[in-house]
Amino acid sequence: MTNRYAAGLFILMMFTALLTACWDRTEMNELALVSMVGVDSDPESDKITVYYQIINPLSGTSAKGTSGGEQAPVYTYEISGSSFGEIKSTIYKMLPRKLFMAHCKVLLVSQRAAKQDMRDIVNFIEMQPNGRSSVPMLIVDGPLSQVMRTLTPLERVPSDTIDSRVDLLIRNSLLVGKQIKVSDVIERMEKLDTIVLPLITGMTEAPSSNSGERSADIDANQNNFIIRGGAVFRDYRMAGKLNDTQLVWYHLLNGDRGRHVRQFQVEGKQVSVELRLVRIKREVFWKSDQPVVRIRLDLELSTAYTIEFVPKSRNEVERLENRLNQIIADESLAFYQMIRERGWDLLSINDLLRKQTPNHPDIDQAAKNAQIEIRANTRLLRTGSMSQPYGGTG
Amino acid sequence: MARKKQNQSIKNDFFGDIQSALGLPPDLVCRSLFVQGEQTVQCVYLESMVNKKTIDEYILKSFTENTFSEGEAPLSAESGFLREFSFSDPYEQLREHAVKALLAGHCALTDFSRERVCLINVTESKQRSIEEPKSESTIRGPHEGFTESILTNVGLVRKRIRNPFLRFDKMNIGNQTGTTLLMVYMENLAPESLVREVRGRLSAIRTDSVLESAYVEEFIQDRIWSPFPTLTNTERPDMVAAQLLDGKVAVMVDGTPNVLLAPMTFFEFFSSPEDYYQRADIATFIRWIRLISFFTAVFVPSLYVAATTFHQELIPTRLLISLSAQREGVPFPAIFEVLLMEVVFEIIREAGLRMPRAVGQALSIVGAIVLGQAAVEAGLISAAIVIVVAITGITNFVVPVYSFGMSQRLLRFSFVLLAGFMGLFGILCGALFLVAHLVSLKSFGVPYFTPASPSIGTDWKDVLVRLPRPWLDPNGLPGYIRNMKRKR
Numbered sequence: 001m002t003n004r005y006a007a008g009l010f011i012l013m014m015f016t017a018l019l020t021a022c023w024d025r026t027e028m029n030e031l032a033l034v035s036m037v038g039v040d041s042d043p044e045s046d047k048i049t050v051y052y053q054i055i056n057p058l059s060g061t062s063a064k065g066t067s068g069g070e071q072a073p074v075y076t077y078e079i080s081g082s083s084f085g086e087i088k089s090t091i092y093k094m095l096p097r098k099l100f101m102a103h104c105k106v107l108l109v110s111q112r113a114a115k116q117d118m119r120d121i122v123n124f125i126e127m128q129p130n131g132r133s134s135v136p137m138l139i140v141d142g143p144l145s146q147v148m149r150t151l152t153p154l155e156r157v158p159s160d161t162i163d164s165r166v167d168l169l170i171r172n173s174l175l176v177g178k179q180i181k182v183s184d185v186i187e188r189m190e191k192l193d194t195i196v197l198p199l200i201t202g203m204t205e206a207p208s209s210n211s212g213e214r215s216a217d218i219d220a221n222q223n224n225f226i227i228r229g230g231a232v233f234r235d236y237r238m239a240g241k242l243n244d245t246q247l248v249w250y251h252l253l254n255g256d257r258g259r260h261v262r263q264f265q266v267e268g269k270q271v272s273v274e275l276r277l278v279r280i281k282r283e284v285f286w287k288s289d290q291p292v293v294r295i296r297l298d299l300e301l302s303t304a305y306t307i308e309f310v311p312k313s314r315n316e317v318e319r320l321e322n323r324l325n326q327i328i329a330d331e332s333l334a335f336y337q338m339i340r341e342r343g344w345d346l347l348s349i350n351d352l353l354r355k356q357t358p359n360h361p362d363i364d365q366a367a368k369n370a371q372i373e374i375r376a377n378t379r380l381l382r383t384g385s386m387s388q389p390y391g392g393t394g
Numbered sequence: 395m396a397r398k399k400q401n402q403s404i405k406n407d408f409f410g411d412i413q414s415a416l417g418l419p420p421d422l423v424c425r426s427l428f429v430q431g432e433q434t435v436q437c438v439y440l441e442s443m444v445n446k447k448t449i450d451e452y453i454l455k456s457f458t459e460n461t462f463s464e465g466e467a468p469l470s471a472e473s474g475f476l477r478e479f480s481f482s483d484p485y486e487q488l489r490e491h492a493v494k495a496l497l498a499g500h501c502a503l504t505d506f507s508r509e510r511v512c513l514i515n516v517t518e519s520k521q522r523s524i525e526e527p528k529s530e531s532t533i534r535g536p537h538e539g540f541t542e543s544i545l546t547n548v549g550l551v552r553k554r555i556r557n558p559f560l561r562f563d564k565m566n567i568g569n570q571t572g573t574t575l576l577m578v579y580m581e582n583l584a585p586e587s588l589v590r591e592v593r594g595r596l597s598a599i600r601t602d603s604v605l606e607s608a609y610v611e612e613f614i615q616d617r618i619w620s621p622f623p624t625l626t627n628t629e630r631p632d633m634v635a636a637q638l639l640d641g642k643v644a645v646m647v648d649g650t651p652n653v654l655l656a657p658m659t660f661f662e663f664f665s666s667p668e669d670y671y672q673r674a675d676i677a678t679f680i681r682w683i684r685l686i687s688f689f690t691a692v693f694v695p696s697l698y699v700a701a702t703t704f705h706q707e708l709i710p711t712r713l714l715i716s717l718s719a720q721r722e723g724v725p726f727p728a729i730f731e732v733l734l735m736e737v738v739f740e741i742i743r744e745a746g747l748r749m750p751r752a753v754g755q756a757l758s759i760v761g762a763i764v765l766g767q768a769a770v771e772a773g774l775i776s777a778a779i780v781i782v783v784a785i786t787g788i789t790n791f792v793v794p795v796y797s798f799g800m801s802q803r804l805l806r807f808s809f810v811l812l813a814g815f816m817g818l819f820g821i822l823c824g825a826l827f828l829v830a831h832l833v834s835l836k837s838f839g840v841p842y843f844t845p846a847s848p849s850i851g852t853d854w855k856d857v858l859v860r861l862p863r864p865w866l867d868p869n870g871l872p873g874y875i876r877n878m879k880r881k882r
Binding site: 029 | 556704706707711712715719721722728814817
């Protein structure tokens with residue numbers, strides 16, 4: 001009986017050898033912690049270049065607890081090849097540690113690569129054994145190598161600065177949307193949606209990659225990059241760009257609830273108003289076989305940031321609200337006309353019609369001919385604490 | 395004729411026979427009283443174990459004043475104060491009884507005029523005074539601790555429970571040592587089945603010696619192959635009194651201040667008598683600290699090993715960078731680092747116990763800090779390991795029962811090995827085995843993991859939280875004790 005137990009135990013223990021165990025063990029210092037990946041592809045030579053930005057752990061604190069001094073916080077490795085598979089096997093020609101993608105925070109794609117086809121790129125990200133597709137994807141306006149070699153002020157690791165800027169912009173503006181992760185891109189591209197990804201631009205021609213020089217420079221606008229504008233994607237390809245003003249209407253009409261401050265001209269005066277979407281209602285009805293999409297925007301306003309004009313009476317508030325209702329409806333309608341001319345279904349009208357009339361013979365055509373009615377309903381909730389801004393008039 | 399011969403041999407050989415039976419001990423004293431040249435009384439005793447004042451003033455003096463008689467004995471024969479044998483009893487038996495009595499601190503008084511041998515209890519054992527127990531000191535609450543004298547210990551318990559139902563069942567265990575054991579319980583509270591079980595296990599002990607209660611514990615515990623103690627031991631009379639009032643059974647062993655208590659459940663090791671000397675909210679908070687400390691002491695080193703060698707994706711990026719920076723240049727794998735430091739820490743702790751008190755404390759603290767610091771400076775280990783080992787070392791002392799802390803130490807090492815070989819999967823397997831073991835364990839018929847499994851709703855009032863006294867049942871016994879009583 002004891003022998004049978006022993007034999008059973010032995011067999012069980014042998015099975016443990018099959019488990020992902022000891023042989024899978026990796027010490028932390030055998031890993032190259034990838035913080036950011038950049039993908040570029042040259043349409044002329046068909047050559048793919050991948051940039052891996054690897055964190056240098058010693059730049060922060062060392063084993064002895066002292067600062068790593070003038071070491072760069074990240075190292076950028078550039079590997080070229082004719083396919084992503086080839087790159088995967090040639091990376092170790094240069095990299096002495098095992099690629100570890102689990103802590104990658106940002107994926108950058110060059111504009112020229114985005115204009116070709118992004119299928120291979122998203123597949124490449126998904127393919128990584130320990131990779132994540134929950135990282136934001138940004139398109140680089142200009143040379144990718146410049147952004148990949150820029151050391152940013154304040155946040156030592158450039159991917160941290162992008163990640164945190166994107167987060168702050170989502171919360172404090174209507175310039176960046178929430179659905180910009182690689183997984184969102186895949187999901188929405190597969191649904192044939194048209195999407196917008198943020199654009200990032202390097203701010204100097206010759207970036208300094210020397211961290212010592214960088215940290216001594218007081219001007220944070222030098223040697224930095226900026227998130228500005230958006231890239232429109234359709235069927236895994238970049239179809240065009242939106243500027244910051246257009247991005248506001250895009251995100252507002254798509255129901256993003258970030259706060260955004262914009263200046264409007266009201267009765268000949270400039271007024272800075274903070275907008276926040278409270279509710280959006282989109283309904284479709286048919287008028288002589290043509291679809292009409294009615295979008296109603298309920299917005300909260302605040303004039304807390306205005307120094308030009310502060311409404312002081314109920315009458316003034318109403319006049320301001322009415323005027324803003326008009327401006328918002330007009331400008332967003334103008335935005336819609338612009339995207340319709342370019343053939344971008346950025347408001348997902350197609351999807352909306354398909355949901356409502358699944359049996360319609362030609363949804364695409366109906367969507368193109370759809371009429372749009374936009375109605376804004378604003379309510380001024382906060383007027384700020386200053387009734388009379390300092391004007392120097394005594 | 396034969397009787398006269400026996401009288402003669404008692405007169406001439408009795409002392410000599412006792413002397414040779416005990417191997418000519420240096421403390422054996424024989425005093426004789428002579429009246430008109432005739433020896434009338436012979437008093438034999440072991441000087442190291444008796445109160446000489448009692449012998450002189452009450453026993454020998456009574457003979458000179460002719461007042462010592464059976465009827466005037468200070469105590470009755472049943473008490474063991476006075477046992478009487480006649481010269482006509484078998485000589486071998488008489489001698490055997492006398493030798494045993496001398497070793498127990500009696501004196502053997504041979505009264506030739508009345509032809510009898512009296513064995514009189516004149517014990518005076520050497521003992522230290524009542525002090526605060528060193529391993530179980532307390533801020534608020536009684537500072538008395540048990541001593542090595544079982545009678546003193548009985549007194550300390552009686553002082554707290556003045557109740558006629560308090561029972562002390564006496565037994566002698568150990569063929570060579572003949573140690574006195576007392577099984578203590580409240581007859582009206584302790585379940586009969588429990589008392590029977592403890593008595594049965596105690597009387598089944600076959601051993602030569604019992605020098606400490608741990609000897610007894612090993613014989614009566616439920617399972618040998620388990621890291622968890624199924625009995626607890628304490629030096630505090632208030633703890634014993636509290637547990638007796640909960641219907642439990644205590645075992646006192648002569649010669650040791652550690653009293654055993656049974657049965658014990660897993661969660662009871664996290665409570666201490668001090669919980670009831672504090673406000674309920676504070677007691678609950680401290681109980682949670684103990685639970686957290688238990689998990690920290692058992693799991694933190696293994697989680698560190700698992701996360702840093704198998705699951706780096708679980709660590710937040712900045713922490714990973716910092717840990718990775720600390721490990722740059724460290725030549726050993728994380729599991730080896732942890733094991734090395736844990737073993738070193740255990741060595742320092744053990745050395746600290748053995749060292750003279752003045753040096754011990756300095757050695758344990760300075761040794762750990764200096765050694766850890768030096769090892770980090772030398773690049774042998776990473777700084778995070780020192781923190782991990784220090785945290786686990788400190789949390790290990792939080793649990794109120796020392797023996798339970800010891801089991802945490804064993805578990806910690808096994809979990810580190812599992813984590814080193816199989817990562818979090820190994821820890822999970824180990825934890826499942828541990829839970830399976832805990833629910834299968836019993837302490838004197840009581841499921842060890844109660845009130846969690848089997849669940850006893852009313853007992854939860856005093857497990858993870860300690861409810862205020864008015865909300866607790868004033869006559870409340872633990873649920874499992876109530877169940878045992880009901881089964882009867």
